[in-house]
Amino acid sequence: MELWMTEHRSFVFETFIQTRSSVVLTQCRFHTHFNVGQHGAILSRNTILKWVKSFRTTGSVRPGTTRGELQKTSKEFDKLWRPAHVAHALQMSERSVCQILHFDLHYHPYRVMVVQEVLRDDTVLITSDEVHFHLTGSVNKQNFWYWSANNPQELHQRPLHCECERVTVWCRMAQFGIIGPYFFMEGRRTVTVNSQCYMAMLCKFLLPELQRCRIDLTTVWFQQDGATCHTSRESMALLRKHFPGHLISKHGDVEWPP
Structure with a gap:
């Protein structure tokens, strides 16, 4: 009968990881946990390192794991996700x-994310969104990211109730190219994007551009997010009229993916 059992090997490997690869601490905790007396069996440094190497090689703490057992265990682990x-x-x-x-x-x-797969032979998918650009330099934290080795702790001061100048830009992307940009403005003044402004953009800008590009609307999937101006009753009715059965949106034919 082997002196060291699977229980001992498991404890050693766990402790070795917890102590950040300290052999001495692993030995001390092992002797304390298993109440090894002064004249008890000694767990040597070589034994600890051998067990750790064995687990990293075979994926098992059981003694004498064969290659066939390892292959069987690996296939079982392919089904384990927790x-x-x-x-x-x-x-x-x-x-x-x-x-x-x-x-x-x-x-x-x-986490697994459910998305709509677009294949080479699929119909055309066009997707769009709008964004605000503040002319004072204020940054929309939802649309901008900093990449750095350390947090740059950037500070951007802005008034609590910002009435500063800004522009609202819309753009649409598809496999045949980019449509836009389109600026939501009345004269030289930027306007808030509501349902009426959104529908006006669709009728006066997007649809004519698709016609100019000779795009068959029956082959187009129209994708938008769940903004209120996009999903109002009037906006959805207009989109369903021009893209019947091909609307990817909140409350659309296909739900807007997460």
Whole structure:
């Protein structure tokens, strides 16, 4: 009978990760946890490193894991997507599994996102949105990102109730090119985008541009987000008239993807 069991190997590997690869701390915690006396069996440095290497090589803390068993275990792990399942299979704690995934394997958790796949032979998909540009330099934090090794802690001061000059720009992208930009203005004054302004843009700018580009509207999928001006009763009626059955939007034929 082997002196060291799977329970001992699991504890050693978990502790080795928790102590950031400290062999001495792993030995101390092992002897304390299993109440190893002064004349008890000694867990050597080589044994600890051997077990750690074995797990990283085979993915198992069980002694004597063969290549066939490893292949079988790997196929089973392909179906495991929660650390709790992996922890149960390896007889380890879920916390240790998460630490191994993060610190040792440099893995990060990702959520599955449901999106609309566009294939080469699919019909045309056009999507658009509008954005405000403040002429004073104020930044819309939802539309701008900073990429840096450290947080730049940038500060942008702006009045609480901003009445400064700005422009509202709309643009649409599709596989045949870009349509726009379109500025929501009356004379030289920027106007708030409401349902009436949005429909006017569709009728006076977008639809004529699609006709100029000789785009068959029956092959076009129109995509927009859930802004109030986009999804008002009047706007949706106009879009359904020109893109019947091909409207990707909140309350549309296909829901706007997350």
